[in-house]
Every structure is written in C-alpha cells, then in structure tokens.
Amino acid sequence: MIDIVLKITLVLLAIAMLGLTYRLVKGPTTPDRVIALDAMGVNLVSIAAILSILLNTSNFLDIILLIGILAFIGTVAFAKFLEKGEIIEYDRDQ
Amino acid sequence: MEILMCIVAGLLFAAAVYLMLSKSLLRIIVGTGLLSHGTHLMLLTMGGLKTGAAPVLGENTASYTDPIPQALILTAIVISFGVTAVFLVIAYRAYQELGTDNMDQLKGTEADD
Amino acid sequence: MKTNDVIFQTIAKVVFFMIIFFAVHLFFAGHYHPGGGFVGGLLTSGAIVLLMLAFDMKTIKKGFLIDFKWLISLGLLFSAGTAAGSLIFNVPFFTHAYDYFQLPLFGKTSLHTAMLFDLGVYLVVIGVTMTIIQTIGESE
C-alpha cells in the first residue's frame, strides 16, 4: 500500500519537476528561474527522501541534508547576484 | 532501463557535440559539461543498473549494485571538474586578452604567429 | 552602495559552523557511509564560500591566515606520505594498515591509515576549490 502511495508521489514529483523545468526555461525573468531552481532543490530533497523509504535505506539521508545546504547557499548567492550584480566582493569597504 | 540510459547518454553526447561545433566559446564549454554528464551516465550504465542495494555494507540485502563504475565515475567527475575549471578560466582570460568569445575570431593564422 | 547585511552575516556565521560540522561528519563517515574526503572538502569550501558571500574576500583572507595553495601542498604531502609510508616497511606502495582501538570518549574505534590518506584528499580539495574561487574572485 505504502509503496503505491510513494510511487504515485514520485510521479507527481516528477511532474512537478517538469513544471519547474518549464519555468526554468521560460523565465521570463531571472528571479523566476532562481526560484524555480530553489524549488527544484526542495523537490530533489523530497525525491531523495521518498526513495530512501522505498529502498529501505538510510544512505540517502546525507544527501538530503546536503541538498538543503546547497540550495541555501545557491539561493543566497543568486539573491546577492540579483541585488548587487556580483557574487563575491573583493573588498566591500571600497 | 539500461537501454534507455544508453540512449539518454547518446543524446547527451549528440547535444554536446552540437554545442561544441558552435562558435560561441561559452556554448563550447557548456558542451564539454554535457559531454561529461553523458560519459558518467554511460559508465554507470555499463555496470548494470539497480541490481541491488547501494554498495554500502551493513544493510540486510542480498545483492549490491556494482561499486566499481561508481568509484570510477567519482574519479572522473572530479577530474572533469578540474578540467572544466581550467577551461573556464582560460576562456575568461582569452576573452580578456583577445576581446572575443567567437571561435571564428580565435582561429589565428600564421601571419600573426 | 553600502548595504546592510547584518542578518545575513550573523546567520552565515552560524550556518558556517553547521556546514563545517556536517562536512567533518561526512569526511569521517566516509569509510562506512556515503561521504569521504571529497565531499567533505567540497562542503567545507562551500561553508567558506558562504562566508565570502556574507562578508568579502579580504576579510576572509585575513581571518584564515593560511594560503590555500599551501593547503594543497600539505594535502598532497599527507596523501603521498601515507601512501609512501609503506615503502619504509617494504610492503607494496599504498598498503594501508588499520586496527581497532578502545578510545576514551569514542569507544571502540578503528584507526585506519586510509583516514590519513583521505585527510590529504580533504585538504587538497579545500585548497583547490578555495584557490580557484579566490583567484577568480580577486581578478575581478
């Protein structure tokens, strides 16, 4: 039973991925794309988690955490890029 | 699944080749990125897919997937990361020095050697 | 344009340590669970990059005091040294040794020279990523 539910969820997530990909491609603005990318990160976390349950393994837990961290850094970086047009400043006092 | 992945890898290769044949340096480098993705997927496929649990001992399972391609891919990923980084920086410097990222203008002739 | 990044900077400091801990965890877990020197190293650099995002390159450089290129050499020395250690015992190059020890605090732990090797990998990866990012960052 739970298997079927999980698999359906996976399919739904895959559809969500498709939608997000559409947004990523279409844009039209960069913030749209960044948000799509961030959401994809959340999606990835979900997929990894569900797969962990399906495969009955704890090996993917690290991945989930990692995706979380990366998505965070990525979003922050993009946010900064959008705001300042630069990701890493050399010396911000100048 | 393996057949499907072979096709996917083939498509990635095709896309990569198409990009590498274009004029824009950026597209070329993106092409190399795609190429390495295709390579890794193909390598993984060659070990057989989903034939068992993840290759980590300790879980009760009868079989594991082939760890060798995974280890090889890991090495390959890291190496292609290094290459991509160098390539990118060279492209960046080339753009700085030569003022273009159009490969047609980067052809160079004996005259200016 | 000077912007106020206080919240971001404060969070970054905290998250930095969280990521570092996770990275160290991944590194140590490597032999038994997914992870290892590569991911650990990359994630550590990720943490440093987060700091760079929040602050700036110069501050970070001052804060870290070490030249990342030196870190590369050190890492290579660790890895190559571990591998070459076997030369002293006249066993084939790269032969690792390990044993289980009863350590206080950790309990029964295996000490493995492969860990030392992986430490080298970890250091090199940090050194490499940071050198690349720093160099490119500075050139702008």
Next chain:
Amino acid sequence: MSLLHWAILAPFIMAACVPFVRKKATAIHTGWFVLILPLVLFVSFLQYLPVTMKNDSIMQTADWIPSLGINFTAYVDGLSLLFVLLITGIGALVVLYSIYYLSKTKESLQHFYVYLLMFMGAMLGVVLSDNVITLYMFWELTSISSFLLIAYWFDRDRSRYGALKSMLITVFGGLMMLGGFLVLSIMGNTFSIRELAAQAPELNNHPLFLLAMILILFGAFTKSAQFPFYIWLPDAMEAPTPVSAYLHSATMVKAGIYLVARFSPIFAFSGYWFWIVGTVGLFTMVWASFNAVKQTDLKGILAFSTVSQLGLIMSLLGAGSAALHFDSLDDNLYTAAVIAAVFHLINHATFKGSLFMVTGIIDHETGTRDIRRLGGLMSLMPITFTLSVIGAFSMAGLPPFNGFLSKEMFLLSMVQLAELDLFNLETWGLLFPVLAWIGSVFTFIYSMIIVFRVFGGKFQPEKLEKKPHEAPFGMLISPIVLASLVILFGLFPNLLSYSLIQPAAASIVPSIIPNGGQLDVHISFWHGFTTEFMMTIGVVIIGIILYKFLPKWIGMYDYFPGKVTLNNLYNASLYTAERGSHSLTKSYMTGFIRSYLVYIFAFFITILGFTIWVKGAFRFDSSNTASIGFYEVGLVIVLLIATATILIAKSRLTSIISLGAVGYSVSLFFIIFRAPDLALTQLVIETVSTALFLLCFYHLPKLSRHEEKRRFQIGNAVIAAGVGLIVALIGISAHSTKLFPSINEYYIKNTYTKAGGENMVNVILVDFRGFDTLFEIAVLSVAALGIYGLIKLRLEKGGEQNENE
C-alpha cells in the same frame, strides 16, 4: 678491427684533427698535412695487388650490430682495389692541387679538408664494405659530404641550390637502394654481398627479384647521374674545382658504376638487367653528349661530358652481362665489354681529372669559365694548353691516348651486341652501335670545343677580369701527372691489363671464370681495319665537319622546348611540393576549431559505423535489464528538456542554469541508481561548477550566441546525431555482450574483512584503487595552480619573445 678497418676510418680520424692543425699551424697550408693520408693509403693498398692479381680476396670482419646482422666487414678484391687506388690516388693529386687552388688566408680550409677527408673515408667504406647496410651508410655519407662540398661557398644561392639538389636526388636513390638491399636480405636472409652472390641462382627465381633489382638500380643511376637523374651533376659544379675533379668526375659518381659492377654477379643473369642498365646507360651517353655541346660554361661541358661517359661505362656493364649466358670463356665475346668498362673507368678518371684541373686553372687565372669570353689562350698558357689537348683528345677517342683504346673497345662491344641473339636483340640490336656512334660524334665535338674555343680563336682580354698567365708550377703538377698517365696508358695499356683490369673484371663476372682461370685481357693498339676502327674514322670526319659548321646548326637546340627540361621538372616539382602543400595545408588547417572537430567526428562516425556494420557488431539484448519506472521516464524527460534548453538558449545565464539543471537531474539519477556517494559529489560539484561558470562569464558579453549559417547548423546537427547514435549503439551492444563476471564480487566480499570499511565506493577510492585517487587530487592541484598562474601571470610580450629572458 683489422688494419683494413683502420684504413677506412683513418680519413675520419684525420678529419677530426684538421681543425686543430689549422688552428695551430697557421703558417703552413693545411693541405700539406692532409696530403700525407691519401699517399700513405695509396702506397699501403698497393700491397694488395699481388693478392688480387691471383683473383683472390681478403675479408676482415669487425662486429658492429651482429644481432641485426650488420657488421663492419671490409673486403678487398680486384674491383674494390681498383676503386681504392683511384680514390686514394686521385685524392692525393686533388689535395695537392687544392693546396695551390685554395688560398690559405681567404678560405676556411678546415671545412674544406674535413669534408674532403670525410668523403674519402666514406668512399673507401663504400668500395670496401661487404655488408650492404654498412655500404649504405657510407653511401649516404658520400652524399652528405658531397652536399657539404658543393655548398662550400654557402653564401651563393647557386651553391646551396646545387647542394640541395644533389643531396635530394642522391639520397632518394640511396633510400631506394636501401629498400632494394632490404628486399635482397629478405630473399637471401643475409646482408653480406658475398653470401648473396653465392645464392644468385636461387635469388633469380625469387618473386621479389625484380623489385630488389629496380630499387638498387635507382641507387646506382642517381649516384652515377644517369638519365633522368643526371640533372644534379651540372649544378654540382658550384663546388670548388678540385671537388668537381675528385667527386663529380673521378670517384663519387663512379660509386653507381661500382654498385652495378658489384651486384652484377647477383642480377646480371636477368634480361631485365641487361636491358635496363644497357639502354639507360647508352641513352644517357647520347643525350648528355648531345647536351654538352650547347653548354657555354666550361665546367658545364665537363659535367655533361661526365654524365655521358658514365652512361658509356654503364652501357658497357649492361652489355657485359650478356657474357653470363655463355658457359665458357672461349668464344665469349661479351667479357670484352666488361673489360672495356673497367678500362674506360680508369681512363676516364685520368683524362677527366686532368681536364677539370685545367678548367680550374683557367678559371683561377682568367676569372671566368665562360667559353664565350675565353679564347686565344694558347700562347699565354702553353702548358695548360698541352694538358687540355691531351685530356680532350683522349676523351674524343683519338690515338695515341688511352681514350682511343677504350672507345674502340666500347664501339666493338656495341657492334657485337647487334649480333647477339638473346633478349630479343634480333629486332633492336642494331640500335646499340648506331646510338653509340652518334654519342661518340657529339663527344668528339664537345672535346674540340673545350680545346679550340678556349685556346684557339681570338684573345679577348677586355672580357676577362684578370690578365691571364701560366699557372704556378704547383698547380700544374697534378694535371701533368694525370696527363702523363693518359699517354702512358695509351701507349702501354697492358701495364694495367693483368694488374688492375683483369682482377676487377673478374670480380664482376666471377661465375664464368673457372677456378684459377683468368680473363683474357690483352689490349692492343692496332688491330686492323675493323668495324670499330672504321666507326672511329667516321666519328672524326663527321665530327670535324659538324664542329666547323657548329654556328650553323647550334640554333637547332632552340627548337627543343626550353621549358620541358628535366631541370624545370625538378624545380617545378619542388615548387609545387612547397606551394602546393602550402595551399593544401591552408585549405584544411583553417585554424577553426570547428573544422578540426568536424574532421575528428566525421572520422569517428564513419570508421566506427563502418566497423559496426562490417563486423555486425550490434547486439541487442534486453533480457537482463532493469525495469523502467514512470517517474524515471519523467526524470529522463526533465533531463532532455533541460538539455534541449541549452541548445536553443539565447542568453548565457539560461544555458548555465540549464546545465546546472542537467547536472542535478544526473545526480538524481545517481540516487535512483543507488549511488549515494556519486549523488553527493555530483551535487556539490555541480553547484561549484555553476558558480564558476557564473564567476567567469560575468564579464562576457550579454549576447554570446553568434548567429551561424543554417548550412552549418544542419551539418552540425547531422554530425552530432551521428556521434550520439554511434555512442548509443556501442553502449547497447557492449551492455548486451557481458561475457564475463565482473571482478566486483571481490570488493563486496573483502571490503569489511580486509579493508576495514563498509562503504565500498569509498573503500575502493581510498584503498583498493587509492592509487587513482592520489593522482586525481594531483590533477586537481595542477588545475588550481594553473588557474592561479593564469590569472596572476601575464606576460605581455608575444609568444616569440618568450625565448628571451
């Protein structure tokens, strides 16, 4: 190493000493020092005469590369001894002559003598070697030393041109000859000429026989300047005159003759040999003598005359091969041709050597060699005049000089050929005497030109740079010696008969000489009103008439198309080779990386496609494949859409983000395919790479897509599709042909027990295959250092100045 070996090496050792002598003893002309060597060698080789006169030989072997069968084997028989004496004898005279010819203050004598000694050693090596490989080595060395000597005055364009030309042609022949030697060695399984000759009958029936023969003849014909390879010889006249006298008339060009003579025992039985050697030689003789007449440069005439005379000797050797078809020596007319060849070889060296030296004297004293500016020197330079008369008349075949005798013998041999009923000679035989006679007529004419245009006629001092007078005595010694030999051999030919000629001829046709037997070599001055004598008279009469009316018919040379000469062919082919390859190279080395990639991928597709098709290598086996889930298909679609987005993306940001999306999808696949370590690494790496992309391309122009022609796009698409198809096909086939169990079982079993870990992938990385990882981080380190250097180090100067500090 025996004395014989040291004799060959002595010139090289001497050559090494020359620069020191030149430096230390500046007061004395270096030539005096050098002169010792050929004299000593000449005298010491004379001691072998008794041996060879008995048709015996001496062989000394020193190991060089015995494993490959290459040994330094020195071998003295009649033929080699004859050549050795020529080389050292003429060598001594030439060195003596050069002492007066080359100023010790103005010229770089050390170079001259080093080259000359190198040549002498190389030539000795050629004629004394038994091993074909050693022979080839010395052969090439003669080409090289000739190259250096021709380019002695390397400032002159003509010198360099001539040097290169001679080297290209002779080395070409040398290489072909090497090929022939190798084929021979395959047939006979040895590199030794003697051993090969011993197997001659078996070799004759070998399928490779003809190939070997033709390849070796290439060597002989190029070196001996036979048609059509003779063109290098006239240009070689840029060398100092002593060199021309030595290399380009007396010795080096005879190496080809030597080769033909040396290999006669192996090849001469074949009809091909007879025809090729005989006709090429004869044709060369006629053609060159015909061309000599129109030359205006004195050395040019001599060059063509040399070519012609070499052709004469060659044709005699060809004719002589007919002798092998007779079992006994009795009634064997054709040994006469061989004897004539050897005799003329000696004679040619004497009269042509003296003529060259005379030319050198004229050049030296008047400052020109152009016969249009010379004339009337008879009274000013009486000794020189006498010498040139002796030389030229001997060349023309007039009595009482040695040239007369050998020319008679030549005509006789050609007449006899017409009567031979071998090799289809019945039909074509008559051509031989006719051509020989025509050649002789022209020979007569140009010989007369040499004498009478220079010494007869009107003296034209206004056209000369210097005031001519007789040469210093030292310079005259050598030509006088040679001219005396011309007369001596003319009057007493039998001085040579059994000492030199018989042994040499016997080495050429050993198979028909019974053990202990000898060829009959009795050369008589007068032998009645024979056909050949009548022919000589005809030559003289017609020759005189034609010479008298030369101005009337010299114009006919203009009818020959000036552009279709072999020389122009050579020049044009070099030019075409250079220009043609330049434009060809330009056409494909476009500098566009796209073109190169197209070549590479096109090759990839065609050759692999061809292989798969021909070998029927495609396999499709879906029996042991994993199932496909719906969500997996979904992910595949995501991946492909992201990929497609890159292809059509207009902005760089889109393509970079899409690449990131592809990367994340790949890591998702890694999760699905149970590869947690991969997924972890891929995720982080993808993030870092994307960041790097953004960092690096921050400064790039917004619109980085350059519009491409539709034609290109379609072409690209086709190639891309082809590559993808091939990769997928091979992938599927490879997956469907899993023939062996993987070695991975070992890792699964031993990860915990032997390596003390649980995560197989990581244990493989740091332990089982840690060696890979060690160098993988090294790769990363190099990349980082490279990037650091790239950004920080900026040498402003162009690439070429990098050689400077």
Next chain:
Amino acid sequence: MINLPVLPILIPLIAAIVLLFVSKSILAQRVVSVIASASTVVSAMILMAKVKSDGIQTVDMGSWPAPFGITLVSDMLSILLVLTASIITLCVVLYSFRSIGNGRERFYYYPIVQFLLLGVNGSFTTGDIFNLFVFFEIMLMSSYVLIVIGGTKIQLRESIKYILVNVISSAIFVIAVGFLYSVTGSLNMAHISARISEISTEPIITVLAVLFLIIFGLKGAIFPLYFWLPGSYAAPPAPILALFGSLLTKVGIYAILRTYTLFFYHDQPFTHDLMSLLALLTIVAGVIGALAYRDVKQILIYNIVIAVGVLLFGIATMTEESIAGTVFYLIHDMIIKAALFLLGGMIIYIAGTSNLTKMGGLIRQYPALGWTFLLASFGLAGIPPLSGFSGKLLIVRSGFSEGEYVGAIVVLLSSLAVLYSVVNLFMEAFWKTPETPLPDVKKRTGSLFIPAASLVLLSVLYGVGTEAVYPYVMQAVQTLIHPEIYIDAVLKE
C-alpha cells in the same frame, strides 16, 4: 626493494610537492628540480637493470592482488620509455633555467613539469586501463597548464583548441573503458587480455579496438585526428614544446602499441590493415605539412606527425621485427625530437623570429649550434649510423617481408621528405645570407646549448651503440609479441 617500479612515479610526485613548498625561491626550485629529475633517471636505470636480470617487475598497489587492485607493471618497454622520458625531462629542466623566464618559474613551472613527467611515467608503467586514464589526465592537465603558462595571446587562443580536443578524447576514453569493463568485467590490462583471448571472435572487440585507436590516435596525432597539433604546439616556448613533442604524442603511440599487442591482436586483417592505411596517410599528411611551412617550429612539428606515421606503420605490420623497429624508433624519436626542439628554440632565440625567410647566416657566429643541428637533422632522417636508422631499417624490412611494398617505400621516402625539410631549415637559418646583417655581439647560449647537445650526443650513442641496446629492446619485444608473458607476470599464474 619491492617498490622499485613506483619510484619513477613517486619521485616526481614528491619532488612536485617539495617544489610547491619552496615555490618562493627560484634557486631552490631549480636545485630541487635537477636533483629530482636526476634521481628519477637513476631510479629508472636501477629498475631497468632489475628488469633486465629478473624479468617483468610488478607491484600490486596496496597489496591488493591483481586483477582487483591496481598493478604497476614495469616490463622492458615501459622502463625503456620511462628512462628516456626522465632523461629528456632532465635536459629540458636544465635548458629551462635560461630560457623559460622568471615569470613562469615563479608560477609553478617546475612542479608542473614534474607532474607532467609523473603522468608520462605513470602512463608507461601502469597495468590498469582506468589508471591509465588517470595518468593521461594528469599528463594532460599539466600540459594544459604548460601550454598556457604565461598567458600570451597566442597561447590562450591555441590552448582552447588543445583542451577541447583532449576533453573529447578523454570523454571517449572513459566510455571506452566502460564498454571494455562491460564486456570483460575487468580493468586490469593483463586480466582483460586473458579474457579477450578467450572470446577473440566477438565483433564488439573489433569495434572497441577502433574506438581505442581513435582515442589514442587523438593523443598520438594520427591522420585524420592530428589537425589540432600544429597550431597548439606552436604556442608554448621551446622547452615546453620539446616536452610535448617528445613525450605527449609518444604516450599515445605507446598506448596504441600496448593495447594493440595486448588486447586487440585477434582481428588483425581488419584492425591492423586499417591502422596501416592510417599510418601511411599520416606520413603523407605530415610530409605535406613539413613542406608547406617556412617556419622553424612548424617544420619540426610536422615532423612529429611523420614520425607518428612511421611508428604506427611499424605497429600495424605486427611482426617481431617490425615491433622491434617500432620500439627502436620510438625511443630514438623521443630523444631526437626533444633535441631538435631545444636546438630550434635556440635558433629562434638567436634570430628573434621563427620565420625562416627572415633569418640567415647564423653559422658564422654559432658554428657549434649549426653543426649540432645538422647532425640532429641527419639523425632525424635516419641516416646511419645515427639513431633513427636501425628502427626504420627493421620497420621497412618487415614491411617488405609482409608484402606491404607501398607502405615500406612510403616509409623510406618519408626519410627523404624529412631530410629535405630539416636540411632546408638548416640552410635557410645558417647558410643563407640574412637580409639584415646580424648584430656583432654574440648572444650567450652556452647554458642552452649543453643540454640540447647532450641529447644529440645521446642520440648518436644510441645509434652507434645499437648493439648494446639490442638485448633490451628484444626483451621488450618478447613481451609485446607474447602477451602471455605479460599476463603471467601480472596475474602470477
């Protein structure tokens, strides 16, 4: 010392690490580089003596038995090549002192050269197909950096092409390893060889053979995969070019030689004939290129292509004799190419240009350079007794005996083209009267000349002393002709 085969790889690695630590001082870098290179040479010599007396030396990395771990295999072929590569590197390092410039020296030139040597030596030694890829990568990565170090315009421009081509070939290499793994289930070369010989008729093996030919052909610059080479090699300065010209393409050739004698010898009518055809086309292409340019670098670079063709023809003929010739010629070509590029570098340095039409008359001021160059040219063309001869002799002879008449003659005539191109170069640079008179002051070239001339001397000795080298080469050939020797040594059966 059971780890002897590791040393030629380990010493450069350690040296590189030490060099990274002392990167601040140029003097220290030079000293360490020389010491390290010299000790690599010494260790290679010791190893060679060992291989000579005891046969193939193997070390199982990490004590994991073959085929499960990575095994280093020093057979005679690999150690000969390792020794040659190490000697060349030593000479190039010495040459670099005065020619490469302080800028590059400060930016890790020396450690990267050591990494390059490490990659080359590793490629020659490893017995594992994936490890070969890793060593290729380290070699390539070093070459990427070396080709672009200094960052001049032309270097940047050409390095892009160079990297792109190599990225492609690396990618194909990885998937080819994957295919091979899928079919044979192993990565150890000896093991793969043993397994392939059981299934020799499988058509997929032929396909893989062609695939590997393409991969290594891209590195080794065979027709029609060599187009990237002339442009890219012309970019870096002479010492780097010498390393590239003498080592990198030869690694590709080595890999072809190794795989085609160890794995892919079962379908010779197809694979080797294909290779033979490509070899001849490569020669022709190289000749066309060498004749096309009036530029020191280009002429020498196209000579690389010609040599590659000759070597490939030797491999394609695939008899004991031709393989022996190939090994002889391979070593010769490495030495003489390095020497010629170094000498060519001196010519360019003295004349201030690499364009032949703009130089001339150097012989008066630099006679030693001129004659050494001419000697090296003759060596390159294979004039006996210089070094190129014995190899070419064997290759041509076996070509004739195998009935490949056209091929043998093409190889022979390629010598003529080689001779023409280099002698023409010599005449233009040294003999021709220059358009502008040369400056009176001689440039100091002693420290450049000595390493270059010692390579020429080595090449001459190699040629004259062929007999001394012969047993070594034949030992190498035995392993190549009889793969079971290799397999037994590695798998210890």
